[in-house]
Amino acid sequence: MRHLTKAILLVAVVLALQGCSTTVEPGQRGLRWYPLTEGLAPETLKSGSYWRAPWNQINLYNVRWRRYIETVDVLSSDNLPITLKTVVLMRPIPEELYFLVKEIGPDFYPRVAKRELLTAIRSVVSHYPMATILEHSSEIAGEVEAVVVEKLKDRHVQVGSVTMGDIELAKVVLDSVPRKQGKEQEREQ
Incomplete structure (x- = not known):
């Protein structure tokens, strides 16, 4: 009977201690939460x-690079509608995770970064005429990245890259481009 009690007690202690361990995997960081005393501890695990x-x-927080895809409707400098598919690569800065969680929260992309990305895309694209968007897409992506990096520099988030994927021009515009080019060629002759 005594051995049975000790065995049950030992099993209970082992099970209780097993629940007192947390593993932080590669690509993650951890922050300790002390609900009875100091709250969130600033040390990043x-x-x-x-x-x-x-x-x-x-x-536990994921600090790996993550890809976010946004489809944005914008107007060119000549007020023509364009739909852009933009891909941004970003992550929390691991050393600044405590400040990110305290100031913004772990869901930084929908709360802060998405808004800055969409604003940057609309602002940059509005300086280009529709006809030049395709040929300047890498230049536009670079400008958008610079604006986003600047806007998020004190937000504890690192931007890896911004790229432009699919670019859809309005069908009315696409149909009129060959006609316009044909008329310009006729005038030159």
């Missing part, structure tokens, strides 16, 4: 296993 009291937590 790297990959590894960490012990904690049963009433405390270690919150």
Whole structure:
């Protein structure tokens, strides 16, 4: 009977201690949460296993590069509609994770970065005529990236790249371009 009690107690202790460990995987960072005392601790935990009291937590955050795709309707400098598919690569800065979580929250993209990206795209594209958007797409992407990096520099987020994917010009415009080019060629002759 005594051995059975010890065995049950040992199993209970092992199970309780097993719940007091958290593993931070590669590509993640952890922040300790002490609900009874200081709250969120500023120390960023790297990959590894960490012990904690049963009433405390270690919150895990993904710090890998993530790709966000946005389809944006914009107007060119000649007020013609264009639909752009833009891909931005970004991630939280691992060393600044505590400040990101405290100031913005872990869902930084929909709360802050998306708005800045869409505004930058609309602002930059509005300086180009519709006919030059396709040939200047890499230049436009570079300008958008520079604007987004500048806007997010104090937001604890790192921007890897911005690229323009699909570019859809309005059908009415596409039909009129060959006619316009034909008329210009006739005038030159």
